[in-house]
Amino acid sequence: MSTFKYVTFPVLASALFLASCGDNQTSQPETEAPKPVETDTQTVDETSEVETIDKFTYANYEDVRLTHIDLNLDVNFEEKMLDGVATLDFERINPEVDTLVLDTKDLTINSISLVNGEMTTPVEDYTLGEADPVLGQELRIPLSKETEQVLIDYTTSPTAEGLQWLSPEQTAGKEDPYLFSQAQAINARTMAPLQDTPAVRLTYSATLRVPDGLRPLMSASQGEENENGEYQFDMPQPIPSYLIAIAVGDIEFKAINDHIGVYAEDYILDASAEEFAETPMMEEANEELYGPYRWGRYDLIVLPPSFPFGGMENPRLSFMTPTLIAGDKSLTNVVAHELAHSWSGNLVTNATWRDAWLNEGFTSYVENRVMEKLYGERRAVMEQSLALEDLKRDIAEAERPELTQLKLPADIAHPDEAFSQVAYVKGQYFLIFLEERFGREAFDPFLKSWFNDHAFESVTTETFLDYMDENLRTDYPDAVTDAEIEAWVYEPGLPDTAKVPQSDAFEMVQTQSDAWVAGDISTFELEELAADWSTHEWLHFINGLPDDLAVEQYEDLDKAFSLTGAQNAETAFAWYMLAIKMDYEAAYPDLEGFLLTVGRGKFIYRLYEALKENGKGEWAQRVYAEARPGYHPIAQRRIDDILNEG
Numbered sequence: 001m002s003t004f005k006y007v008t009f010p011v012l013a014s015a016l017f018l019a020s021c022g023d024n025q026t027s028q029p030e031t032e033a034p035k036p037v038e039t040d041t042q043t044v045d046e047t048s049e050v051e052t053i054d055k056f057t058y059a060n061y062e063d064v065r066l067t068h069i070d071l072n073l074d075v076n077f078e079e080k081m082l083d084g085v086a087t088l089d090f091e092r093i094n095p096e097v098d099t100l101v102l103d104t105k106d107l108t109i110n111s112i113s114l115v116n117g118e119m120t121t122p123v124e125d126y127t128l129g130e131a132d133p134v135l136g137q138e139l140r141i142p143l144s145k146e147t148e149q150v151l152i153d154y155t156t157s158p159t160a161e162g163l164q165w166l167s168p169e170q171t172a173g174k175e176d177p178y179l180f181s182q183a184q185a186i187n188a189r190t191m192a193p194l195q196d197t198p199a200v201r202l203t204y205s206a207t208l209r210v211p212d213g214l215r216p217l218m219s220a221s222q223g224e225e226n227e228n229g230e231y232q233f234d235m236p237q238p239i240p241s242y243l244i245a246i247a248v249g250d251i252e253f254k255a256i257n258d259h260i261g262v263y264a265e266d267y268i269l270d271a272s273a274e275e276f277a278e279t280p281m282m283e284e285a286n287e288e289l290y291g292p293y294r295w296g297r298y299d300l301i302v303l304p305p306s307f308p309f310g311g312m313e314n315p316r317l318s319f320m321t322p323t324l325i326a327g328d329k330s331l332t333n334v335v336a337h338e339l340a341h342s343w344s345g346n347l348v349t350n351a352t353w354r355d356a357w358l359n360e361g362f363t364s365y366v367e368n369r370v371m372e373k374l375y376g377e378r379r380a381v382m383e384q385s386l387a388l389e390d391l392k393r394d395i396a397e398a399e400r401p402e403l404t405q406l407k408l409p410a411d412i413a414h415p416d417e418a419f420s421q422v423a424y425v426k427g428q429y430f431l432i433f434l435e436e437r438f439g440r441e442a443f444d445p446f447l448k449s450w451f452n453d454h455a456f457e458s459v460t461t462e463t464f465l466d467y468m469d470e471n472l473r474t475d476y477p478d479a480v481t482d483a484e485i486e487a488w489v490y491e492p493g494l495p496d497t498a499k500v501p502q503s504d505a506f507e508m509v510q511t512q513s514d515a516w517v518a519g520d521i522s523t524f525e526l527e528e529l530a531a532d533w534s535t536h537e538w539l540h541f542i543n544g545l546p547d548d549l550a551v552e553q554y555e556d557l558d559k560a561f562s563l564t565g566a567q568n569a570e571t572a573f574a575w576y577m578l579a580i581k582m583d584y585e586a587a588y589p590d591l592e593g594f595l596l597t598v599g600r601g602k603f604i605y606r607l608y609e610a611l612k613e614n615g616k617g618e619w620a621q622r623v624y625a626e627a628r629p630g631y632h633p634i635a636q637r638r639i640d641d642i643l644n645e646g
Ligand SMILES: [Zn+2]
Pocket: 001, 015, 016, 313, 337, 341, 359, 360, 363
């Protein structure tokens, strides 16, 4: 999730690359066992609060830990529910443990049985706790010493936050319904009973039954239909629960190379494959920097427009918003981002949401390194610069300073608070700071070993800092000080050691913009100068326009460049934000169309917010009333809050 990623603050959305290669990179550890979370911690500053426990789970994962979940489910579009049986394997960390505590949210538990060898015994005395609006309900299941597996027969709710059920009318094809999931941060528990914490890694398998003509996909090996009309899936590598994902619809496939391809509805399949054609180069660049891609295939699925994020890094199958299909590959850094998660996030995972920058900051850094490698420093620095503007805005708007620390405070109210630009961009700039101090010759191999040494582990901020002490700082003791690291990780705001990106391209745009604003050059002359601008330069131009332009100047710009109704979603969004601020009503009909067709949180949360703040609350309410049924449940919750608060 930068300007180009997903989203943001203060309405925090949680959000959201691979390559060339031969067969060699598909060799992955098929049987790697989940490793326990590292708990040996020590901080740079003793006063910093260290807590390795994830408070957003009921699970007693320090005593007993899931190792595998098998899902055997009917995908029921009529009732809008998943219905079937989850079979759980686990290991006892504490040999005395007599209860398995799981997370559930809006699940109906039909029955539970314990399996011991050939014996299956129904359990009557399980308990489902009271519903908490954030955490859901804890499910306590008594275990006997002999219990080897737990079987849970359950159904999901039609309003499960992690699942969006689209009617045929809400899809492009209009003939078939569509389902897709979004488990991050804590919505896997609305899809299945499990230990819903990134501290626990598990493998999974699934058997799905779907209506005729529809194709199910998961973040796993893509199963073929068997003789019973069922589809089988397998994820043999241990992943955190938030990476379990499902999509079902009238979905087609187009290969990009032998192990990378795109899934999408027919209307956008060819355009998506073209837009993402450079994904193999991205994979190659990633591998050169940080070692082999370990997940086998890498596919992308372009979801319906209500997908609330830019992308979601579900392993082997990144979920992507159609707003990336700009026609000119200008927004593909989001692909680079999701692919980069195959190293940072999916391979090495934050153990708690307080450490989310370990996923997102590392990924934003890797993404930008890959963009630099493929497209040059000019584009990479423009993207850094745009991201920094977003970070500064989020820091300025943060509800409290602690939320701008990389290591978030223990009392965050919801994991979504971890997904502001702080995790993404401040995290990225921290790694840029380290890179500059240690030099790429030292820092690149160090990061590569970090990913390798912690592959398939869940880790905390403190694990990283310790690792850096031992594997980098001892060799270069004068490169950075404890106080500098402390400021980046445990203190609010952007440290003064942050890089100031110098973009010649943006400076040029600024000069031209200033000249136009001052009336020194005409709109016609600006048109000639802007003929070669990239999307990035357009964004810099629009975002930098002063607040006090005359309406005629907006009209001139709009006439010259057709910004209202722009096909590029980023450009259109930037223009609508300005239009709202300036009360430029000519843009409103197209803005309404945008809000009715785009569900990506990065855009719509800020648009609704801006509308409300600029006295357009009533207009926003009217449009929202019409748009709401088409939005994802996550977006509905966020926008309900935006429009109803205060
Ligand atoms: Zn991400």
